[in-house]
Amino acid sequence: MAQYTPMIQQYLSIKAQYPDAFLFFRLGDFYEMFFEDAEKAAQELEITLTSRDGGKERVPMCGVPYHSAHTYIEKLIEKGYKVAICEQVENPAAAKGVVKREVVRVITPGTIMEENMLVDQENNFLVALAGSSSSVALAAADLSTGECHITELNGSMDFVLDEIASYQPREVVLDETLTREKTFMDKLHVRFKAVITPFGQKSSEAELEQKLAGQFPGFADICTTSLLKRVLGILFSYLEETQKRSLEHLQRLRRYDARQYMMLDDAARRNLELTVSLSDGKKRGSLLWLLDRTATSMGSRLLKKWLDKPLLNVEAIKERQEVVRAFLADYLLLDDVKDQLKQVYDLERLAARIAFGSANARDLNALKRSLQVIPQLKERLILTSCSRLVQLGEKMDECADVVALIDRAIVEEPPVSVKEGGMIRDGYDTKLDEYRTVQKNGKSWITELEQKEREATGIRSLKVGYNRVFGYYIEVTKANLHLLPEGRYQRKQTLANAERFVTPELKEREQLILTAAEKSVDLEYELFTEVRTRVSAEVGRLQTLAELVAELDVLHAFALVAREYSYVCPVVHTGDRLYIEAGRHPVVEAVAGEASFVANDSELNGTDRQILLITGPNMAGKSTYMRQVALITILGQIGSFVPASKAEISIVDRIFTRIGAADDLVGGRSTFMVEMAETCHALKEATPRSLILLDEVGRGTSTYDGMALAQAIVEYIHDHIGAKTLFSTHYHELTELDNPLARLVNVHAQCIEKNGKVVFLHRIVPGGADRSYGIHVAELAGLPEQVVQRAKALLSELEGREQRADVSVGQLSLFDWNPGSAQEAGKPSGISEAEKEVLEAIRSVDLMNKTPFESMQFLFELKQKLK
Structure with missing residues (x-):
């Protein structure tokens, strides 16, 4: 050094x-x-x-x-x-x-408070983890809103990672124990782009508990285990160490059980396009985009949280449905509430900035104007017949004392800066009024002085001015200098065409004015911070009000969407029947228009329709159909109405998806490996209450490999998991599985061939498809005519070979050869041992009682033996 x-x-x-x-x-x-x-x-x-x-x-x-x-x-x-x-x-x-x-x-990425660095409609979560990979405590806080969530996670490593993903954190803080678990750390780095920060706790356990008890109301009742105390301590200590100021607004501590909500992993969120579109990664084209008719930023953030964590509690879902139903029954109420919500600013982040000490006078006025809307909104809700709306209204705190304080202290149009004055109203503080009087009188005095000096000297162009460098001065042009009396004027500055002077009287008055101005600015800042501190003491009340307004905002948005697209209220229950009559994909319908969307029925249950095996050509609507079933289920479980003419939704605990082709270049995984990994995740984590969507599983490898995997996966889901499943495939041979698998039902995407062209009807109807129409789809895509015609010729040739192979298989199965009798007669068989083995295998198989898939497996094995 x-x-x-x-x-x-x-x-x-x-x-x-x-x-x-x-x-x-x-x-x-x-x-x-x-x-x-x-x-x-x-x-x-x-x-x-x-x-x-x-x-x-x-x-x-x-x-x-x-x-x-x-x-x-x-x-x-x-x-x-x-x-x-x-x-x-x-x-x-x-x-x-x-x-x-x-x-x-x-x-840090997880501790942003700056308004220009935050997205209004999104939370910015910092996640802290403590424990081991099999038993982890999680704490998640958004410093910009003051909310804090905490839970214990006991389950597989994938379950823990899926729960972390629900917060989409920008930063993860880990205790030292977890950093030593290499497998967990490797998966954490692969799954998340977040900054990962190891953090060692410096405070003693006793000191930490005392600090947390003072910070979070109800801490002792919420953090009942040492692991929960530890993870909250890590989170809070990290925030204290980085922010170095009061965290008074961080007091909304909520403990929850992750298994009380539907779990959605990264693949499900991505493939179902819950919050962003697959095509460009933007909000437009997602379910969130469709539903987000919220009037406030805090409502928009709450909507996203509801989508990330759909409910499993039927009563809580029905409570939300009740509010949506009340809005749809009274369009006047719907419009009144919309007009009032539009006048409410982001109460959550305003309160947080005020408590954090970063709010300016304009933020205080935004808070005041928002609070002034509450009495009218509250009165409107209390007069409704909906019990939940009445509850929301009764719980809303008008915070009249906060409104009165801000209104009395802050001018209507304050400047952005808090250190340049101009924020505090006249009459709020006596001393400040005195300083302002001096400044005001000083300006009048300057005007009077200018007139007085003009009369005394006879110089009509004489003027009194001011700049920051030289202060107040009397300016006289050089042509008039001879008119100035001797001795009274002191030269201060020489210009090209004028001279500037001061007088003892002017210097004295300047000192008085400038001192008053400087003291006025300093006092205004003190008064402003005092007002801001007094408002920050009410941050708990403001945050509670913000939660109520956000909930009202989201449910109001649900009603707006339901009214526009004619959604119906689903019957949500704990049974095993999922029934949708004339269901539509909500986003596709919104983009394409209701008139052009073809609705479809869906039914799944644990008795005789556990698995729908969906066949049919590409472009016929299979993926859309699968996604709409999942999206309608999610909509039902967040309390929204759904796009259907009728719907019964059995509570689903998890949704798994394997849709689309995508590789993972960064993780070094091929498209097929990603496909298998996502399928594996579903097979390991799914329960009988889950919903699984598998689209074209097995297509990333050879035909026989893929078909074998596809059948094995279907059988495993049917026999061992029992989850409701939509399984789309081009392996038509799998349609024969409806015989051995009692709860599998074949359906297909209907299309017709007209004048050599395929016409997609986008209807899902019973039975299996007999063709894939792949060449027709290629033709629609615009492949050169020469390629299309060659493909048709090759297809015809291949189908001919397959038919000849089928005939050969039938003949071989009837081959009557008894090697024992030939040997007994002492006749040379004329057949090698290898040929005997092949013929014995053919003779022993009964193809008439095998499925087409099993017959193909036999042919494949036979081919290997013949080689």
């Missing part, structure tokens, strides 16, 4: 405390970075890398302006980095030596 200058030594000592973060080191109007930070930041931010004298050597350096630092910080956070903000905490004028500096906050 001795080789460096004192300032660089200071930088290095602070940097050593934050080795995994970029250190933004404040120097005047810039944040500077040195050494490796500078080299990496210059590359990531595309800024100039320079150097400066560090003592015995020049050290790499780069910097960003203080006033625009947020832009560069946002870029680094978006790339998954952390940024430690190091400020001057000492007045440079009073410093002896190097100005004292300290890190005032560490910004």
Whole structure:
């Protein structure tokens, strides 16, 4: 260290405390970075890398302006980095030596509070984990909203990872025990793009418990196990260490059981397009896009959480349905509530910023205007006949005292900055009013002085002005200088065509005005922070109100969608029958138009329709049909109405999907490996209450391999799992499975051939398909005519070979040869031992009692023997 200058030594000592973060080191109007930070930041931010004298050597350096630092910080956070903000905490004028500096906050992907770095409609969760891979405690917090969720997870590693995925965290903090479990860490890195931070607890258990009890109301009743206390301690300690300020708004601690909600893994969310579209990864085209008619950002975030965690509790679902039904029964109520919700700002994030100390005067006014809507909204809800709406209305706190405080203190149109004055109303504080009177009178005095000096000197162009460098001055053109009286005017500044002067009287008044202005600005900031602190003391009330408004907003959105697309209220029950009459895919219908969408019935149960084996050509609607069954189930279990003419939905605990072809280049997995991994996940984790969607399983390998896998998977689901399953396939041979498998039913996507062209009817009807029409689909896709005709010729030839093979198999099975009798007669058989083995195998098989698939397996084995 001795080789460096004192300032660089200071930088290095602070940097050593934050080795995994970029250190933004404040120097005047810039944040500077040195050494490796500078080299990496210059590359990531595309800024100039320079150097400066560090003592015995020049050290790499780069910097960003203080006033625009947020832009560069946002870029680094978006790339998954952390940024430690190091400020001057000492007045440079009073410093002896190097100005004292300290890190005032560490910004990480999971601890963002900056409005410009957050997405209004999305949460930004930080997840903490403690325990072992088989028994993990999870705590998830969104610092920007103040919510905190906690649970214990006992189950497979995949179950734990699926629950973590439900939060889509941008950062995961781990205790030291989990970091030593290599398999778990490997899977964590593969599954999530989040920043993963190991964290060692520094406080003692007793100190930590005392701190948590003071932070979270009801802590002792919520955290009843040592593992829950440990994970919450890790989460809170990490936030304390990085934020270095009060976390008063982080007090909504909720414990839940993950098995009380439907579990949806990454594949299900992706394949069902719950929150983003498969085509471009954007919201449009997803189920969330269709449902999100919310008026507030907090409502939009709650809707996404409901989609991530559909309910398993029938009574809770019915309570939500009751509200939707009430809205649809009273369109006037629906429109009134819509108009009122539009006037409510994001109460959750406003309250969080106020408590965090980052809110400005405009935020306080946004809060006030939102709260002013509540009395009218509350009155409207209480007058309804819906018990849940009445409850929501009665629980809404109007926070009249908060409204009155803000209204009394803050002007209607305050500036953005909180340190330039202009925020506090006249009459709120006596001392501030005095300062303002001095400033106001001072301006009048200046105007009067200007007129007085003009009359005394006879100089009509004389003027009194002000600038920040020279203060107040009297300006006289050079042509009129001879008119000034001797001795009274003191020269202050010379210009090209004028001279500027001051008088003792002007200097005295200037001191009084400027002192009042400076004191006024300082006092306004003090008064504002005092108001903000008083409002932050009510953060619990504001957050409770925000939850109620968000719930109302989501249920209101459900009603708007149901009204627009004629959805019906499903009967949700705990039985095993899933029945949908004239069901539609909600998103496809919304995009294509209701008139052009073909509705289909669906029925699944555990008695005689556990598995629907779906055959038919590509483009005929098989995948759409499968997805719509899953989406209608999810809609039913979040409390929404559904796109059907009638629906009975049995509670589903998990939905598994294997749809579409995609490889995992980063993970080194082929398309077929991804297919098998997702299928394996379903077979291991599914229960009789699950819903499984498998589309074209086995197509990624050879025909016989794929067909064998497909049949084995269907049999396993039928015999060992019992889950409701939609299984789409092009292996028509599998349609014969409806004989040995009692709960398997064949259905197919109907199409007709007209004038040599295939016409898709998009109807799912009973029975198996006899053809795939693959060449017709290729023709529709625009393949060259020469390719299409050649394919048809080859298909005809292959089908002819297959028919000849079938005849040969029939003849071979009737081959009457008894090797024993030939030998007894002493006649040479004329057949080799290998040929005897083959013929014996043919003679022993009874093809008449085998399924087509079993016959093909036999032919394959026979072919190998003949070789």
